[in-house]
Each structure stands twice: as C-alpha cells, then as structure tokens.
Amino acid sequence: MRYWLLPAGLLASSLHAQVLEPTPPSIFLEPWVDTQMFQAVDIVHAGDDRLFIAKRNGAIRIVSDSGVVDTVPFLHLSGTVNTGGSEQGLLGLAFDPDYANNGQFYVSYTGYPSPGNTNIVRYSVSADPDVADAGSAHPIFFHPQPYTNHNGGDIDFGPDGHLYIPLGDGGNAGDPQGNAQDLSDPLGDILRIHIEPDSTYSIPSDNPHANAGGDTLPEIWASGLRNPWRFGFDRLTGDLWLGDVGQASWEEVDRWPANTPGGANFGWRCREGFDPYNTTNCGPASSYVDPIIAHPNTPWCSIIGGRVYRGARFPRLQGTYIYTDYCVGSFHGLRQDGNGGWSDDTLLVSGLTGFTAIGEDAAGELFAVNKDLGVLYMVKDPCPYAPPSIAYSGAELVTDPGSEHQWYRDGQPIAGATGPTWTPAQSGYYSVVVRMDSACALASDSLLFLPTGTLEDGGAGWTVAPDPAHGRVTVVAPEGFRGTVLVHDALGRTLGRWPMTGDRLEFQWQGLPAGLRWLQAVDEQGVVRMSRAVLME
Known part of the structure; x- marks a missing residue:
C-alpha cells in the first residue's frame, strides 16, 4: 500500500461531518493588567520577557511577564507630545534590532504647535534597564501635519533592518489635498529608511524611488494609505500587514509579501476598499493593490491592524492574522485557504469598544489593549492542543487517543468509523476528527491512501x-x-x-x-x- 501524508490546504476538500466536526476557531481574552492601561495605543517587546506599553499621553510603561506594571514609567514625554486632537499624542514605539547592545529605541509622536507635526525621535536606555535616558533625544524625522487627524503613527523595524514609518494622509475627510497619491509628500505613504551609526538616516538603495530625482521622495516605500492604524511584520515570513482606516464605506486589511519590491499603491483616495472613491487623475484599477479583505464601515468604524500568531502555546492559531475594530470589538482571524485565497473567521465577539492595539511578546504570544477600559489582555485559544496525527500500522490507520473519533474519506464521514483506528479499503484522502476535551475537537491533515499499483487521477483524460x-x-x-x-x-x-x-x-x-x-x-x-x-x- 502507499500512504502519503499531504497538507490539508493542497487537498481542496472540506469537512462537513454530521457526527463530529472540528471545533470552529476561536479565542478568548484573559485580563493581564487591569485598570492601568488607559490611553494605551501600542504594545511592543524589546527582545526579552518585558512588554512596553505606549500611552497617548506620552508615557511608556513596562509590564513584566507576570503582569506586574513598573511603578516608574520607562519614559514620559509629557509636555513634549501634543494630545490636543483625539488622534494625536505618543502613537508608536520601536526598539532597535540591536537594542540588547546599543540600548536605542524610537518613538513616534505628534508635537507642537497645533495642528501638530509628526516626529520620529531616537532615545537611549539609562544605566537602569527599566528607565530610559530622558535627555538622550535625537530627532530622526519631522513633518508638519495639516490637520489633527489621520497621523498613522506606528513604526517598526522590518526583517531587513530598515525602519518603516506608515503615515496617514494628513487628515480631514476625503484627503482634500490628495496627499496619499502625491509622491512629493510623505503623507499617506509608508516610508522606509536606514538608520546610520551616527543616527542620521540614509535611503536604502532598493527603495522604489531611490533614484527618481525631482520632487519624488526617495523615502517612500509604498503609497495610497488613508490612516494606517497598527502594522507589523510576520516574524516567520517577513510579510507586511496593516489595517487602513476607511472613510465612510470600508475598513481594510492590506498585505505586502516579503521579498517583493516596493512601490505598492494601496489605492486611497482613488479607491476605498475594493471600490472607486475619488477617481480624479487616477489610473486604472490594476494600478492599485487590493486589500486582503474589507469590512463595511457600519457597524465597523476604525480597523485595528493586528499580528500574525507565531507563538508556541496555541498551535491552532499558527499563521493566523488576528485583528479587530475600535467600535465593534469583534476579533477576526485571516489565514490562507489553500486555494490561493484567504478565509476570515470571527474568533471572538467581545461586545467591547475601545481596543486600540494588538501586539506580540518576544515569544510570539499575542496581547490586546483596550484604552477605554484600561485593560491589557492576553490572547488565548480555548482549544490549546496540537492537531491529531495519522500514522499507519500494517493495514490500519492510527490516530491519537481522545474521547470521540470520526474518520473521513475525501471530506465525507465514514459510517461507523468512530474509533482511534481505521482500515481503509478504497483509495482516497483520509482524515480524522478527535475530541480532545468537552469543548474541543480538532481535525488532522489528510493522508492519501492508494492501493499498490494505482494512481489517483485528478482530471479525466490526463x-x-x-x-x-x-x-x-x-x-x-x-x-x-x-x-x-x-x-x-x-x-x-x-x-x-x-x-x-x-x-x-x-x-x-x-x-x-x-x-x-x-x-x-x-x-x-x-x-x-x-x-x-x-x-x-
């Protein structure tokens, strides 16, 4: 006999069992820090077991791996950050990839005078690893903002070591100045710069406009964004993910694969989601990168970009991009469907408003923060088991122990096949669902079984x-x-x-x-x- 284990994504079959089906994917939020995270907008790690929480009022607080908040802020920029508008303040934090050696980190905030400006500033840690040197500020980037809203504000180092700076279109409804499609203005773009040892910055040679000349800004890596709120990189693949807050119709998730040249145009203001918005001086639809998914602006109102789960505690979440919305509070999970597309699952309907960020710790475990409730949560899977495996012993297929089993052939349940072993008699793709506990049943990958000397033909006439x-x-x-x-x-x-x-x-x-x-x-x-x-x- 031939037994071949193939990933379920290649098989293009789905499980529709009537007896025992896999438990739908879901998460729950376990409070990690109560009532001390008001106005929190970013969750970052520095490569160790601490979390750093950036607050809009300018404070950065440290949370230990046991959920204890340091009594003294790591840094407080009160008097420096402009919080006059609801979208202004300290908005982003990123640690240098070599932070363990150089102690340098970067903040993104809106400054004075009003209506404000975007500032990227480098700081250094003091001799105390839990306190920054407040006098070490070194400006890296500055740009005035025409309005108080749509600042973006997140920052992060990519796997290539460069600093990425997503900026909003500068504000007011509809991008009246057309900034997001103007390559002579940094607003509405993702900037990509390289920090030099002397803390100046240079332009990476592979930036798409590095040698464009004229008014085109060489810092621009991608364009066409309205208000990118929370972005980050998949630590395994290097793909860039972001949530872009919509105008009046769509809240979208965008993705740019790793090892793909820059120059992406995500469409705003020519497009919102998948639809045209203001097409004045715009190119054809093929000029723009469509989102992975777009949610209606009602009841959604302000998407919160998330992270791809790459931790070790919850195998079922592996590779899932988890994100939410400020008004709805439903957490969704995007993952590849095995057919070149994406599936989007509702993982949790929290019933809460006010979530502002999803971040990860050094181990890849995810956290979410609600600035209105002041609570930091750990994201958990109620079904924290590895999927069952299938092996063969003689003529039998054997799987893991559990309280219930259901075997399938070609995605259909096999009558009476409800034990931990099964002896196949026909060629096909065999899988099994195993109940791990009262609330959790998981499906295996599929095993291709072919009797000796036969081939499974996927198309007549070939x-x-x-x-x-x-x-x-x-x-x-x-x-x-x-x-x-x-x-x-x-x-x-x-x-x-x-x-x-x-x-x-x-x-x-x-x-x-x-x-x-x-x-x-x-x-x-x-x-x-x-x-x-x-x-x-």
Whole structure:
C-alpha cells in the first residue's frame, strides 16, 4: 500500500461531518493588567520577557511577564507630545534590532504647535534597564501635519533592518489635498529608511524611488494609505500587514509579501476598499493593490491592524492574522485557504469598544489593549492542543487517543468509523476528527491512501508517466490545454513550473529533490484541471 501524508490546504476538500466536526476557531481574552492601561495605543517587546506599553499621553510603561506594571514609567514625554486632537499624542514605539547592545529605541509622536507635526525621535536606555535616558533625544524625522487627524503613527523595524514609518494622509475627510497619491509628500505613504551609526538616516538603495530625482521622495516605500492604524511584520515570513482606516464605506486589511519590491499603491483616495472613491487623475484599477479583505464601515468604524500568531502555546492559531475594530470589538482571524485565497473567521465577539492595539511578546504570544477600559489582555485559544496525527500500522490507520473519533474519506464521514483506528479499503484522502476535551475537537491533515499499483487521477483524460519518475516526466493533456504545470512538495512549496501550450509536455526532474510530489495543471484562467501524486526518484 502507499500512504502519503499531504497538507490539508493542497487537498481542496472540506469537512462537513454530521457526527463530529472540528471545533470552529476561536479565542478568548484573559485580563493581564487591569485598570492601568488607559490611553494605551501600542504594545511592543524589546527582545526579552518585558512588554512596553505606549500611552497617548506620552508615557511608556513596562509590564513584566507576570503582569506586574513598573511603578516608574520607562519614559514620559509629557509636555513634549501634543494630545490636543483625539488622534494625536505618543502613537508608536520601536526598539532597535540591536537594542540588547546599543540600548536605542524610537518613538513616534505628534508635537507642537497645533495642528501638530509628526516626529520620529531616537532615545537611549539609562544605566537602569527599566528607565530610559530622558535627555538622550535625537530627532530622526519631522513633518508638519495639516490637520489633527489621520497621523498613522506606528513604526517598526522590518526583517531587513530598515525602519518603516506608515503615515496617514494628513487628515480631514476625503484627503482634500490628495496627499496619499502625491509622491512629493510623505503623507499617506509608508516610508522606509536606514538608520546610520551616527543616527542620521540614509535611503536604502532598493527603495522604489531611490533614484527618481525631482520632487519624488526617495523615502517612500509604498503609497495610497488613508490612516494606517497598527502594522507589523510576520516574524516567520517577513510579510507586511496593516489595517487602513476607511472613510465612510470600508475598513481594510492590506498585505505586502516579503521579498517583493516596493512601490505598492494601496489605492486611497482613488479607491476605498475594493471600490472607486475619488477617481480624479487616477489610473486604472490594476494600478492599485487590493486589500486582503474589507469590512463595511457600519457597524465597523476604525480597523485595528493586528499580528500574525507565531507563538508556541496555541498551535491552532499558527499563521493566523488576528485583528479587530475600535467600535465593534469583534476579533477576526485571516489565514490562507489553500486555494490561493484567504478565509476570515470571527474568533471572538467581545461586545467591547475601545481596543486600540494588538501586539506580540518576544515569544510570539499575542496581547490586546483596550484604552477605554484600561485593560491589557492576553490572547488565548480555548482549544490549546496540537492537531491529531495519522500514522499507519500494517493495514490500519492510527490516530491519537481522545474521547470521540470520526474518520473521513475525501471530506465525507465514514459510517461507523468512530474509533482511534481505521482500515481503509478504497483509495482516497483520509482524515480524522478527535475530541480532545468537552469543548474541543480538532481535525488532522489528510493522508492519501492508494492501493499498490494505482494512481489517483485528478482530471479525466490526463496521463503522467512514468511513475515512479526517473529524470524525465511526460504529461499528456486533453486537446486544447493552455496553462502551467506545477510541482509542489508535501508542504505546498512550488519546486518547479513549466508552461504547457499543447497536448504534450516533457520536463527534466534530474537535479531536483526526490520524493513524493504533487503535480498540478492550471489553465490560463487559474482553474486547476489536473492534480496527481507522483513519486519522483
């Protein structure tokens, strides 16, 4: 027999069991610090077991790994930050990637005089690791704001070591000055700069406008933002994620994949969400990067960008981008659906307003803060177990112990298959749901079972030979196929791709990794016409 374990995302099958189904994804919020986090707007770590909470009034407070708040602020910028507008004040905090050695960190705040200005300032820690040197301020970046709102304000170092600075469009409704589409103005853009040892900054050579000249600002990495509120990088992939607060119709989540050149235009004010907004002097829709998802501005009102979970305590949340909204207080989780798209799950309906930030600690565990209630919460999964595994013992499939089991073939429940073992009689994709406790049932990945000598054909009229394949592979398609043949490994990574414009394709496998591979043919419309497991040797 052949037993091949494949990730569920490649199988494009879903579980609709009537007996035992996986528990839908969810989270709950465990209070970590009560009543001391009023006006908190950012949650940051410095690479150790402390959390640093930035407050709009200019205070930065330290929270220990046991939830104890230091009595003395790490830094207090009272008298320096301008809090005259509800969107003004201390808005962002970032620690230098080499903070453990150089002790330097950066703050983003609005300053005086009104209507205000954006300031990025470097500070250093004092001899006391829990207290900053208030006299060490070194200005890095300054820009006046035309209005008191839409300041953005978050800052973060990317995996490339550069400092990213998302700025809002400068305010008032509808971006009346057109700043977000004006490359001679930093408002409505993400800036990307490199901090030099002398604390000046330089322009990374791969910035999209580094050599543009004229009025175009070389600092600009991406454009077309209204009011980016909370952004960050996936610590595993390096992808950039942000929430962009909408005007009157849509609250959106944007993403820019790692290792992709800069120059993205996220559309504002030409577009809001997926829709046109003010198209004066705008390009075609293809000029702009669509959001991953957009939520209606009613009942949503102000999206709070979140983080991709990469901690170790809650395996089910792994790879999920968790975000919320200031007015609704519902927490959502975005994750890839295995078919090139994204699924969005409602993880929690909190019934609370006033959430302003989601951040992570050094271990990748997530926290959320509510500035109106003054509470810092830890984000937890009520189902904190690893998914069950499947192995084979002789002719049997074997899974983990649990109080209930339900086996599936090709996404459909198998009648009577309710124990920890099952003996398959037909080829197909086998998976199992195991009840871990009274409130938690989890699904395994799928195991491809093929009786000896058979192949699972994912498309009528296709031939793949030989199998096992030694060096050269021949694919024969139905007449008239035009598209691409791709080969994936068991983790879904693409190992090779070949264009196919006729009914026959030959390609060489020599020099590429051997093992079980998943071969797919995708036509020019993006439709998968054939999927097949092939053993490459």
